[in-house]
Amino acid sequence: MAVIWRNFSSFIRSSISYSTGVSIAESSGRTVGVTELQTMVKSVIPPLTNDLHKGQAGRIGIIGGCQEYTGAPYFSAITALKVGADLAHVFCTKEAAPVIKSYSPELIVHPILDHVNALAEFEKWLPRLHTLVVGPGLGRDTEVLKTVSSVIQNCKARGIPLVIDADGLFLITESPELVVSYTNTVLTPNVVEFQRLFDKMIGERPGQNQDLAANTKLLAQCMGNLTILQKGSEDIISDGNTVIMCSTDGCPRRCGGQGDLLSGSTGVFYNWAVKKSADGTAILGPGVLAGYMACRLIRECSRRAFTSNGRSMVASDLIPHIHQSFDDIFV
Numbered sequence: 001m002a003v004i005w006r007n008f009s010s011f012i013r014s015s016i017s018y019s020t021g022v023s024i025a026e027s028s029g030r031t032v033g034v035t036e037l038q039t040m041v042k043s044v045i046p047p048l049t050n051d052l053h054k055g056q057a058g059r060i061g062i063i064g065g066c067q068e069y070t071g072a073p074y075f076s077a078i079t080a081l082k083v084g085a086d087l088a089h090v091f092c093t094k095e096a097a098p099v100i101k102s103y104s105p106e107l108i109v110h111p112i113l114d115h116v117n118a119l120a121e122f123e124k125w126l127p128r129l130h131t132l133v134v135g136p137g138l139g140r141d142t143e144v145l146k147t148v149s150s151v152i153q154n155c156k157a158r159g160i161p162l163v164i165d166a167d168g169l170f171l172i173t174e175s176p177e178l179v180v181s182y183t184n185t186v187l188t189p190n191v192v193e194f195q196r197l198f199d200k201m202i203g204e205r206p207g208q209n210q211d212l213a214a215n216t217k218l219l220a221q222c223m224g225n226l227t228i229l230q231k232g233s234e235d236i237i238s239d240g241n242t243v244i245m246c247s248t249d250g251c252p253r254r255c256g257g258q259g260d261l262l263s264g265s266t267g268v269f270y271n272w273a274v275k276k277s278a279d280g281t282a283i284l285g286p287g288v289l290a291g292y293m294a295c296r297l298i299r300e301c302s303r304r305a306f307t308s309n310g311r312s313m314v315a316s317d318l319i320p321h322i323h324q325s326f327d328d329i330f331v
Contacts, residue, residue: 032283032284036283037244037284037292040282040283040284040289041289041292041293041296041330042330042331043276043281043282044269044272044273044276044282044289044290044293045084045272045330045331046272046275054086054087055086055087055128056086057084057085057086058080058084058085058086058087058130058131058267058268058271058272059085059086059087059089059128059129059130060077060080060085060087060088060089060129060130060131060132060133060264060267060268060271061088061089061090061091061125061126061129061131061132061133062076062077062080062088062089062090062091062132062133062136062264062267063091063113063132063133063134063135063138063148063151063168064076064090064091064092064133064134064135064136064137064138064166064167064168065090065091065092065093065096065097065100065113065136065137065138066092066093066095066096066113066137066138066139066141066144067093067095067096067139068137068139069096069136069137069138069139070092070096070099070100070103070137071103071137071256071257071260071315072136072137072166072257072260073090073092073096073100073136073137073260074090074100074103074104074107075136075257075260075261075264075315075316075319076133076136076165076260076261076263076264076267077089077090077104077107077264078103078104078106078107078264078319079260079261079264079265079319079322080133080264080265080267080268081106081107082319082322082323083264083265083268083269083297083322083326084268084326085267085268085271087108088106088107088108088264089107089108089109089110089125089129090107090108090109090110091110091112091113091122091125092109092110092111092113092137093111093113093114093139093144094111094114094115096111096137097109097110097111110125113144113147113148114141114143114144114147118147119147119150119151119154122151122154123154126151126154126155126158126160127158129160130160130161130271131160131161131162131163131267131268131270131271132151132155132160132161132162132163132267133162133163133164133165133263133264133266133267134148134151134152134162134163134164134165134168134171135164135165135166135167135168135169135171135263136165136166136260136263136264137166137167137260138166138167138168138171139167140167140170145171148168148171149171149175149178152178152179153178156179156182156184159184160184161184161185161186161270161271161274161286162179162182162184162185162186163185163186163188163263163266163267163270164179164185164186164187164188165187165188165259165260165262165263166259166260166263169187169188169189169193169197170193172187172197173193173196173197173200176197176200176201176223179223179226180223180224180226181223181224181225181226182224182226183224183225183226183227183239183285183287184226184274184287185226185227185287186226186227186228186229186266186270186287186290186291187223187226187227187228187229188229188231188259188262188263188266188291189228189229189230189231190230190231190232190259191230191231191232194206194216194219194228194230197219198215198219201219201222201223202218202219202222212230212232212234212236213236213238213243213245216228216230216236216237216238216243217238217240217243220238220239220240221240225239225240225241226239226287227239227285227287227288227290227291229262229266229291229294229295231259231262231295233247234246234247235247235291235295235299237287237288237291237292237295238288239285239287239288241285242284242285242288244284244288244291244292246292246295246296246299248296248299248300249299249300249303250298250299250300250302250303251302251303251305251306251313252306253302253306253311253313255313255314255315256315257314257315257316258298258302258315258318260315261298261301261315261318261319262294262295262298263294265293265294265297265298266290266291266294269289269290269291269293269294270286270287270290272290273286273287273289273290273293274286276289293330296329297322297325297326297329297330298318300321300325300328300329301318301319301321301322301325302318304318304321304324304325305317305318305321
């Protein structure tokens with residue numbers, strides 16, 4: 001399988017073209033300007049009306065949380081709620097559940113990830129979810145990863161959009177066939193995770209002087225046009241057809257947890273963007289739109305948190321800024 005991917009990637013590398021310059025996005029040969037992009041972004045956000053019922057704005061699942069890592073799934077889930085989801089479910093191991101529950105009464109916590117009947121338990125909940133975020137605080141326990149692999153397959157069968165981050169990306173790098181060509185997927189690698197996945201799929205590490213945008217687009221194509229959100233000093237989002245660069249001011253602080261906020265917000269925006277794409281008016285793919293919106297929001301939250309806290313900033317300092325940042329950017 002790896003040989004096939006590498007041969008396919010050689011064809012793509014020879015035919016790929018990407019123009020940087022002042023363009024915000026390139027989609028099917030046309031440039032999307034700032035004003036048009038902002039209009040598309042705002043159209044994704046569902047209006048708040050008095051006739052809504054609980055769950056319509058999003059039921060988001062988070063798979064992650066083990067003995068060592070309990071903060072990551074909390075950050076992802078609470079961000080999903082703060083961005084606008086109605087319900088956030090955390091599927092974690094038994095040991096992690098009491099700790100995560102203690103962080104917030106807003107979260108619905110399921111201690112089933114290491115349960116002997118985990119897959120049967122998941123089947124009760126998957127039909128209720130709009131998006132599943134896989135990876136925050138997941139850990140690398142072999143049996144847990146086997147369970148998560150089966151859950152991913154079940155999500156694909158149901159058409160549930162996936163956002164995969166952190167140790168979820170470790171799983172995908174080991175077994176990329178789990179998501180290859182499942183276009184309802186957003187992967188959110190940092191620089192190191194991107195390099196490992198690129199090496200797995202292309203057969204070589206990306207060069208330091210290579211075009212990061214072109215490499216992101218190439219990897220997305222090699223994985224069957226799912227969406228790659230490569231995090232870095234400049235976030236790059238591509239589904240193999242479109243490339244968006246998000247380089248608005250963030251902060252120089254690299255404390256743990258900021259990526260978990262990004263994955264949780266991506267889960268919410270992805271649900272909204274998928275629903276919007278059903279009306280046929282969206283120029284950009286839902287994964288690309290969701291990734292851009294999440295990057296834009298979390299960068300602004302981190303900028304404001306750093307302005308207030310400087311070197312002392314931690315991930316939880318971003319959460320109080322979600323509301324105002326969201327309003328200032330999207331409303």
